[in-house]
Amino acid sequence: MDTMDFSTAGSSASWLIFVGIMAAVCLAIFIFVVWFTVIRKSSGGKKRRKNRNRRHQKNPSLAELGGLPPVRPEKKSDESQSSP
Numbered sequence: 001m002d003t004m005d006f007s008t009a010g011s012s013a014s015w016l017i018f019v020g021i022m023a024a025v026c027l028a029i030f031i032f033v034v035w036f037t038v039i040r041k042s043s044g045g046k047k048r049r050k051n052r053n054r055r056h057q058k059n060p061s062l063a064e065l066g067g068l069p070p071v072r073p074e075k076k077s078d079e080s081q082s083s084p
Contacts, residue, residue: 062068
């Protein structure tokens with residue numbers, strides 16, 4: 001008889017093997033979930049994020065700067081100055 005033969009003659013033994021493998025997989029998943037939720041958080045400690053001041057921001061928005069800069073006065077073009 002082949003070990004992977006799932007015929008009706010050896011069905012009780014094959015189901016026991018299947019249930020045993022599934023129990024081992026479920027136990028491994030349960031241990032991983034417990035490690036991930038409990039042990040991992042307590043061993044790592046709390047990590048603090050650095051609060052940087054907003055004034056050190058590289059590209060502040062226009063609202064943070066107080067709006068648009070004043071309008072520049074228009075310069076006269078070179079054509080009007082270079083008449084012969």
